[in-house]
Amino acid sequence: MTLAPGETDDELLLRTQSGDEEAFLTLYRRRQAGLFRFALHMGGSRPVAEDVTQEVFLALLREDCGFDPSRGTLSGYLFGIARKLVLRHLERGRSDVALETEADDYAPPELAVVDDPLLDLTRREGIDALRRAVQALPRRYREVVVLCDLEEIDYADAAVALGCPIGTVRSRLHRARGLLLDKLNQERNPRQAMGTLKPVRCLL
Amino acid sequence: MNCQDFWNSFPELAGRGEHPHLAECTACESRMAHYLALKQGFRALSAAGPRLEAPPRVEQRLLSAFRRQTGADFRRPSRRWVPLVTWAAALAAMVALAIFLVRPRAPEAERPPLRRSVEMAMLQVPQADAEGFIPLPNSAGVAADGDEINLVRVEVPRSSMIALGLDVSADRAAELVEADVMLGSNGIARAVRFLE
Numbered sequence: 001m002t003l004a005p006g007e008t009d010d011e012l013l014l015r016t017q018s019g020d021e022e023a024f025l026t027l028y029r030r031r032q033a034g035l036f037r038f039a040l041h042m043g044g045s046r047p048v049a050e051d052v053t054q055e056v057f058l059a060l061l062r063e064d065c066g067f068d069p070s071r072g073t074l075s076g077y078l079f080g081i082a083r084k085l086v087l088r089h090l091e092r093g094r095s096d097v098a099l100e101t102e103a104d105d106y107a108p109p110e111l112a113v114v115d116d117p118l119l120d121l122t123r124r125e126g127i128d129a130l131r132r133a134v135q136a137l138p139r140r141y142r143e144v145v146v147l148c149d150l151e152e153i154d155y156a157d158a159a160v161a162l163g164c165p166i167g168t169v170r171s172r173l174h175r176a177r178g179l180l181l182d183k184l185n186q187e188r189n190p191r192q193a194m195g196t197l198k199p200v201r202c203l204l
Numbered sequence: 205m206n207c208q209d210f211w212n213s214f215p216e217l218a219g220r221g222e223h224p225h226l227a228e229c230t231a232c233e234s235r236m237a238h239y240l241a242l243k244q245g246f247r248a249l250s251a252a253g254p255r256l257e258a259p260p261r262v263e264q265r266l267l268s269a270f271r272r273q274t275g276a277d278f279r280r281p282s283r284r285w286v287p288l289v290t291w292a293a294a295l296a297a298m299v300a301l302a303i304f305l306v307r308p309r310a311p312e313a314e315r316p317p318l319r320r321s322v323e324m325a326m327l328q329v330p331q332a333d334a335e336g337f338i339p340l341p342n343s344a345g346v347a348a349d350g351d352e353i354n355l356v357r358v359e360v361p362r363s364s365m366i367a368l369g370l371d372v373s374a375d376r377a378a379e380l381v382e383a384d385v386m387l388g389s390n391g392i393a394r395a396v397r398f399l400e
Contacts, residue, residue, distance in 0.1 A: 019274045021267070028266060033257035040256060053258040057266050061273050127252050130245045149246040174211065181238055 009074035013060070013067065028057055031075065034151050035082045041134065041146040042086040048093075052085045075153060076160030083143060083161055090139075133183040141176035148173055207232050337386055337395035338368055352389040357382060365398060 007023075009030070015023030032053055039049035059065055059081050067077050134145055147158045148169070155173075159166045210225040210232055226233045332338045363377040382399040 016270075021270060021274070024270050025263070025267070028263060032262070033255070036258040037256045050258060050262055054262045054265060058269060061266075061270060124252075126245060127248050130242075130249050134249075145246075149243070150250050177239060177242055180242060 010069055013074055016060075017063075024061075031078055032057075034075075034153075035078060038079060038146055038151060039082055039086050041150065042083070042139075042143060043089055044135070048086070048089050052082050052089070055085050056081045072160030073157050076157030079147060079151075079153065079157065079161035080163065129184055129187050130180070133180045133187070136183060137176060137179055141172055141179060144169055144172045145176045145180070149177075332397070333395075336397040337384075338397065339395045340368075340393055353394070354387040356385045356387060358385055359383070368396070370398075 007026070009027060012023045012027040012030075016027060035056055036049050036053045039052035040046065043049055043052065056078055060067070060078070067074060071077075134142060134150075137145060143162065144158060147153050147161060148155065153161075155166050155169045158169045162169065205225050207225075207229060210223065210229075223236075226236055359380045360383050361377070362372050362379045362381045365372050365381070366377075384397045384399065385393050386395040386397075388394045
C-alpha cells in the first residue's frame with residue numbers, strides 16, 4: 001500500500017492498527033529520533049533511551065493503547081509515554097543526578113550579566129556549557145526545556161506529554177530558562193557567583 | 205502593557221524581539237535579547253554532534269513484534285463474529301427442530317405402500333437357517349440341496365454383524381470374529397454364519 005507523503009500521524013496510526021506494516025514503519029521513522037533524544041536527555045544513557053523508544057512503540061501496538069485524538073496529538077501522547085518510562089527508569093536506577101530544586105515558586109534570577117555568557121553559545125565551549133546547564137536542571141524544568149526548546153514541540157503537545165495545563169508549561173519554561181541563564185552566568189563568572197554566597201563567621 | 209502582561213502573552217522564543225513594549229522597556233529588551241541568544245544556543249546544541257536516533261536494531265525488533273501482532277491480534281476482530289455465528293446457528297437449529305415437531309404428519313394410511321414395505325424390511329430380524337447361515341441381502345439366499353457351494357472361513361470385524369441387523373456391543377465392535385461365508389458357483393457370497 002502506498003502512503004501519501006503528507007499523511008498525518010493519526011492516519012498512519014489507523015492504518016497501523018489495521019495491520020499496515022508500511023504505515024507503522026513510516027510512523028516509527030517519523031517519530032523515533034525525537035523520542036530517542038528526549039529519553040537520552042532525560043535518562044542520561046543510550047541503553048535507557050533505546051529501551052524507552054522501543055517500549056513507546058510497543059505500547060502503541062497494543063489494542064488498548066489509550067490514545068485519544070480529542071485530547072491531543074499523537075506526538076504529545078508518545079512523548080508522554082516516553083516521559084513515564086524514563087521516570088520509571090530513573091526511579092529504578094536512581095540515576096537522576098540533577099539538582100532537585102522542585103519548588104514551582106522559584107524566582108528567576110535577574111539577568112544583569114557582567115560578562116555576557118550568551119555571546120558564545122553557538123561556539124563549542126558555549127554549546128558544552130549549555131548542555132551541562134540543561135543536564136543540571138531539576139527534572140521538571142529539564143523535561144520542559146528538552147521538549148519545547150530542544151525538540152521544538154509546541155506547548156499544547158508538551159502539556160499533553162507532561163500531563164499539565166499549558167499555563168504550567170509556560171511558567172516552567174520561563175523559570176527553566178531563567179535557571180539556565182543563571183547557571184551559564186555562574187560558569188562564566190565564578191567569582192561573581194562566589195560573591196553571592198553569604199559570609200559566615202568562623203568561631204574556631 | 206506592563207512587563208508582566210508582556211511576558212504572559214509573549215513568553216515563547218518564537219518571536220524575533222519586535223514588540224512595542226520592548227522599545228519602551230530596556231529591562232525586557234535585555235531579557236528578550238538573552239532569551240533569543242539562548243534560543244540560538246538550543247539550536248546549536250540540537251545540531252551539534254552526530255544525528256542522534258535509535259539504532260536500527262530497535263526498528264528490527266519492533267517490526268518483528270508488529271508482524272507477530274499482525275498474525276494474532278489484528279485478525280482478532282474477525283473472531284468476534286464467532287459467537288454471533290454460533291448463536292445464529294443454534295437458533296436456526298432450534299427453529300428447524302420446532303418446525304419438525306409441530307408440523308402435522310400425514311396419517312398412516314396416506315403414506316405410500318412402497319415406503320412402508322422398505323421400512324418393514326429394515327426392521328426385520330435376519331432369519332438364520334438350521335445351520336446358522338444368514339442369507340445376505342440381494343443374494344440368492346441359502347443354497348438349496350444340489351447347489352454347488354463353497355464355504356470359506358474368514359475373520360471379519362464384529363461391526364459387520366450390524367449390517368445384518370444383529371446386536372453388537374459398541375465397545376466390542378472392533379474385535380474380530382470368525383465367520384463361514386457361503387459362496388455360490390459364481391463366486392458371489394450368498395450367506396454367512398458367525399461362529400459365536
